[in-house]
Amino acid sequence: MDAIYKKLLDIVGEDYVSNQNEELFTYSKDLGTSDPKWPDYVVAPKTTEEVSRIVKLANEENLAVVPLGGGLSLAGLALPLKGGIELDLKRMDQILELNEQDRYIILEAGASHGKLTAYLEKNTPHLKHSEPGAPPAATIGGNLAIHGQGDLGHPYGFNSDMINGLEVVLPSGEICRFGSCALGNDWYTMHPLPDLNMFMGWSGSTGIITKVSLRLFPCKKIQEQDALVLDDADLVPEVLFKLTHIGMAEDIIVVSQEIPPPFNRLHYILINLAGDTNLELEFKRQLIFDTHLSSYIQEGRAGIGASGQDIQRPVVSKTSDWRKGGGFEYVGAIVPISSYPKCYRHGVEVSGRHHIPYTTLGRVLGTGHSMMFSWTFAFNRADEETVRHAREALHETDKEVLKMGGTLWKPAVFGQKILMDQMDCATLQLMQKVKHMLDPNGIMNPGNWEVS
Ligand SMILES: Cc1cc2nc3c(=O)[nH]c(=O)nc-3n(C[C@H](O)[C@H](O)[C@H](O)COP(=O)(O)OP(=O)(O)OC[C@H]3O[C@@H](n4cnc5c(N)ncnc54)[C@H](O)[C@@H]3O)c2cc1C
Known part of the structure; x- marks a missing residue:
């Protein structure tokens, strides 16, 4: 028996280790x-x-050791670029403690967002977490490792800012805790100890997150979605500025897509509203539509696309039907909201040039402090030419984001390289020092964020 296989088997037992091609194959993609x-x-x-x-x-x-959650990042971030051990964390999915009064939950990092949502709905329906629009198999650890964002993006920002404590296995194998849990068994805050959190945004290349304390937020009894429709991209930032000033929404997303044709060139601003009573909900709706946005509607510059519908998530995965063959990948960027018109126009232009129906989406983060903007490119897995077009569109968009002054979110290796090329020298050197200090043998997800 292969000696390394035997040692791994001694650690996890024979059902949970494999070096067989049929299993390695499923993890190779x-x-x-x-x-x-x-x-x-x-x-x-x-x-x-x-x-x-x-x-x-x-x-x-x-x-090499490559942590894997749901494997849904799309950008190849959990692929074993240099072979080695693919560490599938999905068995580490226990919910360890719910603290309703102090509004946090401690769970293992391989737990999925779907599992957490179902658990909260059953056990404490008046509390929620910020759930990404990813398929429910997306894990808590994987989402944090790439600075994910979810449906409480407005007003609370990135999911990685909504944590009260972390347990991490360092690349040396040491187990460390960060936040109040480093002092004992209380997981209620990350601050005010000196900041040692070097694990978010590194795509698993500085350590493996094993436990997390996540903040929970009030979940109101009634949740509805309204939509405002505009045909002028230049007006979108102004409307978002007003909406974030009112502060009544939980999530604000702007979608524009070529398919179906009636949506083409329109901007749907989806506004999630919540209230414990109809009165609360109507109060919020009136403030938004009758007080602050009514002039746009009266002047014919915007229209109400929907009111009081069940919350619908934009289904970007639908775009995979558009070239047949089920493939899509997107570039995500964090940009100022004022960049929306430029981002949208780039999406229409680059998609058109590569014969891909365009899909763009922006999610407001914080009180309008920035936006996650994504450009989705569909391809047919069985047609290499369409894959080539999608890949080129992704790379062109990566470069365009930097030209616009934006920052790439969960970049693939290509994007990581251009980000590091542009980064100021002192910051890059600090990244190198952090990486070498934590991972002197370079075993953690090598190929990603290769700073040397
Ligand atoms: C249709 C669709 C919609 C999406 N919408 C959103 C969205 O709204 N918001 C959003 O944030 N994302 C979104 N995503 C992107 C992505 O699916 C999510 O961010 C998801 O949460 C990533 O988690 P994962 O478990 O799949 O991570 P993986 O893809 O398994 O891993 C991501 C990275 O983190 C590393 N990693 C995984 N687990 C750990 C760990 N425990 N410790 C350290 N490193 C680890 C991996 O090595 C990899 O580099 C979407 C994706 C799709 C396909």
Whole structure:
């Protein structure tokens, strides 16, 4: 028996390790345009201690370790670019403690957002977390490792800002805790200890998040969605400025897409509203539509697209039907809201040039402090030419984002490189020092954020 396989088997048991091609194959793929990359081993640990032992073994054997959550990042971020161990964290999915009074929940990082939502709906329906629009299999740890955002983006910002504590297995195998949980068993705050959080946005290349304390927020009894429709992209930032000033919405998303044809060139601002009573909901609706946005509607510059409908998430995965063959990938960027018209026009232009129906989406973050803007490119997995077009459109968009002064979100390796090329030297050197200090053998998700 392969000696490393035998050691992994001793750690997790024979049902949870494989070096067989049929299993390695399923882990060699990503949903986006990335080429397949094969791991040498797939391991699914159950505990933090098992993760720690696997990482120590990887250091001894000089093997890469790639953490994997739901594998839904689309940008190839959890592909084993340099082989080694694919560490599937989905068995680490326990919900450990719900603290209703102090509004947080402690859970293992391999738990999915779908599981958390179902748990909260059943056990404490008056509390919610910020759920990304990703498929429900997306994990808590994977979403934090890439600075995800969810349906409480307005007013609370990034999901990675909504944590009260973390447990991380460092690339050395040591287990560290951050926040009040470093002092004892209370997971209610990340601050005010000196800030040592070096794990968000690194795509698993500085450590493996194993436990998280997530903030919970009031969940009102009635949730509805209204939509305002505009045909003038230049007006969108002004409307969003007003909406974020009123502060009545929970989530504000602007979608524009070529298909179906009646949506083409229009901007649908989806506004999620919540209230414990109809009176509360109507008060918020009136403030938005009758007081602050009524002039746009009266002047014919905007119209009400929908009112009081059930919350619908924009289904960007639908775009995968548009070229047949089920493929799509998107560039996400964090940009100022004032960039919306430029971002939208780039989407129409680049998609048109690559024969892909355009889809753009912006989600407001914080009180209008920035926006996550995405450009989605569909391709047919069975047609290499369409994959090439999508890949080129993605790379062109990565470059355009930097030209516009934006920042790439969860960039693929191509985007990571151009970000680091543009980064000021002192910051890049600090990134190098952090990476080398934490991961001297370069085993953690190598190929991603390669700072040297
Ligand atoms: C249709 C669709 C819609 C989406 N909408 C959103 C959205 O609204 N908001 C949003 O934020 N994202 C969205 N996404 C992107 C992505 O799916 C999510 O961010 C998702 O939460 C990523 O989690 P995951 O478990 O799939 O991570 P993975 O893809 O498994 O991993 C992502 C990265 O994190 C690393 N990683 C995974 N787990 C850990 C861990 N425990 N510790 C350290 N590193 C780890 C991996 O190595 C990889 O580099 C969407 C994706 C799709 C397909």
